[in-house]
Amino acid sequence: MADDDILPPPVHHKAPPTSDARIQQSWERCASAYHLDPSQGWIADVLSGAEFRQASGRSSLLLKSAMEEMRRLFDLVQGMGLMVLLADPDATILARCADETHLSVCRRLHLRKGAVWHESTAGTNGVGTCVKEKCPIFLGQGEHWRFCFSLLASYAVPVFDAQGHVAGALNLAAFNGNSTKPYAALLMDTLLQSGRRIEEQLFRTHYVGKKIVTLAPANGCSAPLVALNSDGEVIGATHASRVMMGWTESMIKDHPNLLSELETDCEISLQKAEESVVRSALAASHGNVAATARSLGISRATLYRKMKGLNIQ
Numbered sequence: 001m002a003d004d005d006i007l008p009p010p011v012h013h014k015a016p017p018t019s020d021a022r023i024q025q026s027w028e029r030c031a032s033a034y035h036l037d038p039s040q041g042w043i044a045d046v047l048s049g050a051e052f053r054q055a056s057g058r059s060s061l062l063l064k065s066a067m068e069e070m071r072r073l074f075d076l077v078q079g080m081g082l083m084v085l086l087a088d089p090d091a092t093i094l095a096r097c098a099d100e101t102h103l104s105v106c107r108r109l110h111l112r113k114g115a116v117w118h119e120s121t122a123g124t125n126g127v128g129t130c131v132k133e134k135c136p137i138f139l140g141q142g143e144h145w146r147f148c149f150s151l152l153a154s155y156a157v158p159v160f161d162a163q164g165h166v167a168g169a170l171n172l173a174a175f176n177g178n179s180t181k182p183y184a185a186l187l188m189d190t191l192l193q194s195g196r197r198i199e200e201q202l203f204r205t206h207y208v209g210k211k212i213v214t215l216a217p218a219n220g221c222s223a224p225l226v227a228l229n230s231d232g233e234v235i236g237a238t239h240a241s242r243v244m245m246g247w248t249e250s251m252i253k254d255h256p257n258l259l260s261e262l263e264t265d266c267e268i269s270l271q272k273a274e275e276s277v278v279r280s281a282l283a284a285s286h287g288n289v290a291a292t293a294r295s296l297g298i299s300r301a302t303l304y305r306k307m308k309g310l311n312i313q
Contacts, residue, residue, distance in 0.1 A: 022133050023143055026124040029143045034120045036107040039147050044110035047092060052114040059088045062159065062167045063095060065201040070097050072172075073194045077172060077187070080180060084223055085111065085171040086180060091118040094168070105175055109149070121148070126154025130169040132157050136221050138188055141177035147180050153177025155187050157195040157221045162206035162221075163249070164239040170195050196223045199238060203227070207236050213258070213280045226258060232297030257297055259306070275310045278303070282312070 015209055030036045066086050074084045074097035083098035093115050098106055106112060119128035123145025130137045139154040153174040161167040172191055174180045178216035196218055205284060207227035215224040222240035229235050263276040281292045293303040
């Protein structure tokens with residue numbers, strides 16, 4: 001082999017200074033599984049017009065539920081130099097809210113509709129890593145895999161559909177990450193709330209006309225909601241509710257009775273969930289105990305007993 005044919009040594013990318021194991025794991029995937037060179041220039045795969053229409057069609061419910069929330073979120077953060085992105089489960093950008101002064105940077109970094117930001121090609125990034133890990137991700141300056149994104153900061157949360165699956169990701173991107181660092185916790189909390197509102201809209205649209213009950217205060221990127229039929233049986237549950245109750249899809253298809261499920265475990269969290277269910281049902285029935293008992297699928301005597309035990313007047 002001639003000297004000119006000798007391949008250059010691989011670029012070694014120093015691990016980012018972060019305590020987030022998910023980011024470290026993503027960097028390991030970029031190096032070991034995807035074999036991505038962090039110094040190599042990147043041009044995104046961009047869907048054709050027909051391909052984008054198909055992708056948008058598959059995510060039409062997400063787009064319909066998310067657009068108003070995206071605009072509201074953009075109004076909140078616009079003065080901070082942030083843009084708002086919505087992506088589908090394949091990390092393809094479906095919608096964008098950005099200031100006109102940032103459009104040239106968006107073009108250069110391929111932050112546009114139809115651009116595919118899957119982690120396997122773009123490397124560690126907000127949208128791609130978020131849908132891969134199915135959890136909130138914050139990437140500060142220097143935590144994206146590729147050098148060309150080194151100044152970016154990215155806040156991303158998954159959005160779950162009515163069946164508890166990842167429907168996509170909501171992303172706040174800052175072109176100068178250090179400028180948002182003092183407000184990182186506030187921005188992430190705001191983004192989490194936006195993601196939960198979109199999830200709730202998807203859930204209520206899917207179970208329109210059904211009784212929707214909150215099991216506990218919302219925390220994280222999913223709200224613990226369940227949909228009940230007239231017999232008090234669970235016919236739908238959000239991602240958070242499935243995790244909280246240990247429900248699988250097959251278990252939900254069997255329509256478990258919510259209060260019976262809660263009675264099987266005496267943990268404080270489930271006691272609070274049961275109290276939330278009873279109070280929500282009473283409020284929906286305007287305090288009518290008989291109607292509440294019917295909606296929950298239990299007798300009035302059982303409901304009175306539960307109310308007494310939960311100290312509900």
